Amino acid sequence: MKITEALKGNSYPGRGVAIGTSSDGKKGLIVYFIMGRSVNSRNRVFVPDGEGIRTEAFDPAKLSDPSLIIYSPVRRVNGCTVVTNGDQTDTIAEHLAVFGSFESALRTRTFEPDGPNFTPRISGVLYPDGGYALSLLKSGDPEGKTVVREFFDYPEAAPGKMRLIHTYVGDGSPLPSFKGEPRDVEPDADGPDALADAVWNALNADNRVSLYAAAVDLATGKIESKIINANK
Numbered sequence: 001m002k003i004t005e006a007l008k009g010n011s012y013p014g015r016g017v018a019i020g021t022s023s024d025g026k027k028g029l030i031v032y033f034i035m036g037r038s039v040n041s042r043n044r045v046f047v048p049d050g051e052g053i054r055t056e057a058f059d060p061a062k063l064s065d066p067s068l069i070i071y072s073p074v075r076r077v078n079g080c081t082v083v084t085n086g087d088q089t090d091t092i093a094e095h096l097a098v099f100g101s102f103e104s105a106l107r108t109r110t111f112e113p114d115g116p117n118f119t120p121r122i123s124g125v126l127y128p129d130g131g132y133a134l135s136l137l138k139s140g141d142p143e144g145k146t147v148v149r150e151f152f153d154y155p156e157a158a159p160g161k162m163r164l165i166h167t168y169v170g171d172g173s174p175l176p177s178f179k180g181e182p183r184d185v186e187p188d189a190d191g192p193d194a195l196a197d198a199v200w201n202a203l204n205a206d207n208r209v210s211l212y213a214a215a216v217d218l219a220t221g222k223i224e225s226k227i228i229n230a231n232k
Contacts, residue, residue, distance in 0.1 A: 003031065003164055003185040004202035011204045012037070013166035014175065015085040017124045018199075019132045019154075020162025022190040028126045028216040029162060029187055031199055032073050032083050035207040040064045045229040046210040051076040053212055058231035068112055068119075074212060079128035079221055081214070085167060086112065088121050088137075096125075102133050103151055110147045111139050116174040118144045122165050130218045131155040134165055138177045152182055162187050191215060196226040 003018055018031040034055075036042040043062045046053045052074035057063040063070075071087045078099075082092045088109045095105035102125045112119040120138035127133075133153045140146035154163060163182035168175045188198035196213035203211070214225035 012171035014168040016166035018164040023160040025159035084123040
């Protein structure tokens with residue numbers, strides 16, 4: 001199944017992370033998207049930040065609570081590319097910088113404190129050799145009293161394959177958290193421009209906010225990327 005097919009028809013998957021490998025096995029692929037229903041959530045754009053990106057308020061006058069919407073979704077450290085839906089990007093980057101691990105970093109974190117949704121923290125890391133890992137930190141009960149930490153390791157990435165996780169199964173009240181293993185999908189394109197366009201067009205037009213796609217050359221580490229923002 002193409003990544004676009006996995007997302008079409010879902011009005012609100014929330015925020016999503018997909019990591020994998022190009023069809024020729026030479027590039028690591030990354031997709032990160034955010035969606036929003038409230039004015040505060042929709043008032044965002046992705047902007048470049050070194051070799052990564054950060055979120056900014058499109059209209060600073062409308063920013064009501066920056067705590068869960070302003071962060072660095074993508075950072076690079078020691079040849080690794082980290083992508084997450086929150087400030088746990090910084091936690092992971094700090095651990096990797098001192099030769100800690102993706103897993104050790106996330107064992108210090110939990111889901112977002114936004115009850116009754118208790119939005120899962122979704123995270124991924126693309127390693128220099130093309131292997132990658134994904135994680136989901138979610139509430140273990142409706143009251144947000146316990147945390148479940150799930151880790152998925154893909155040390156031998158298959159060419160032309162990606163794994164996709166997103167915060168919510170779909171729309172609802174409260175929003176239902178993602179369940180099960182990351183979805184096994186295929187990229188619609190190997191280049192960041194075409195991949196970004198394809199995934200953006202598959203997202204619900206009323207709720208999509210921003211999208212980032214990147215291709216990392218596994219031989220050189222060079223990264224090429226594209227950003228799409230609904231707010232222009």
